[in-house]
Amino acid sequence: MIIDIYNHFMPKQYFDRLGDLIPGHVAVTAFPRLRTLIDLDARLKLLDRFGDYAQVLSLANPPLETIAGPEQTAELARIANDGLAEICRRHPARFPAFIASMPMNNVPACLVEIDRAIATLGARGIQIFTNVNGTPLSAPQFRPIFQKMRAHDLPIWIHPIRAPNFPDYTSESASEAEIWFSFGWPYETTAAVTRLIYSGIYDELPASRSSRTIWAA
């Protein structure tokens, strides 16, 4: 059996809410053209072509903290995580586990949601992004999140994020030719992990024998 540990899906309840909050966003206007991202039947039909194969699910971008303020993202995370958990419960052979989304602009809410997603919903890790509205993951305010995941001994998936408004030249105000994505995303991952390393986190929170706490892809 092949278990593919990094796959995105948008549960219907979450996707509908996204349409209310950011109706013109590319995640609402363009992503749905990929039916298998938002239509569970289409996804299951696709997977049937691959035989003995299972997927660990996580939400697609945008990061929750780019969609709503800190008083709203905790609810968004609950909707997303409840939705992914339900899909896993109904189709355990295809979706043996999911990775929980986090309201990163509200760290206390993250700590509550980590416990709830793992203990109540069965999440097997969390997904966060390479920057939190422009702030590095190595910033001290995010340390409690890493500490809690280390206590749970479960991994963190780090997903690259950058938008075209991050210019590649100081004389410009936006990136051109999709460089922000094609090369900017791998750069984001590299910068995020470099900053985490130099922040001392791997010494502070060494991996257990059974897991490696921080993943990046």
Place this chain on the structure above:
Amino acid sequence: MIIDIYNHFMPKQYFDRLGDLIPGHVAVTAFPRLRTLIDLDARLKLLDRFGDYAQVLSLANPPLETIAGPEQTAELARIANDGLAEICRRHPARFPAFIASMPMNNVPACLVEIDRAIATLGARGIQIFTNVNGTPLSAPQFRPIFQKMRAHDLPIWIHPIRAPNFPDYTSESASEAEIWFSFGWPYETTAAVTRLIYSGIYDELPASRSSRTIWAA
């Protein structure tokens, strides 16, 4: 024989001038610790250890346009190019050729210096940097430089350049942990060549059979 086509050296006349113009700059305070970068005897002694080996020389950074205004860089380029040409004349076995530096904040002066450096001094190409004070090489004002090099059918070396003041996160004002250099320089090269490709330059100025006009390293 091995001919190494990308090596930096600072001729004495040029290095002395740099000391007048930017006395506190790292190129003046720290680079000279590497004796072989500014001391010709030390460089020749170093090369003796490598047997049948020759180097094509070019100036080390900083780019001229970051040192002085457009009325001064043409003279700086002449000093640098005259200095490298003289070293090549005196030691043709070790230094069979050099690549000319350009006053990129003064395009008309570049066009004059290209002709002079190639016809009078024997330069076998030019070195430019991945951005000109923050402006991409694909900007229309630099096209005449590429056109002239294509007419000479000689290559352009593109050197990465970025300083710590280019932040990796939008919430910050500077890069940390030397990311601007270790990962930012390769990113610069990638972005510069991507922008050149999308600007159509490789269709406008196709390589001749004998050379490939644009190099990047």
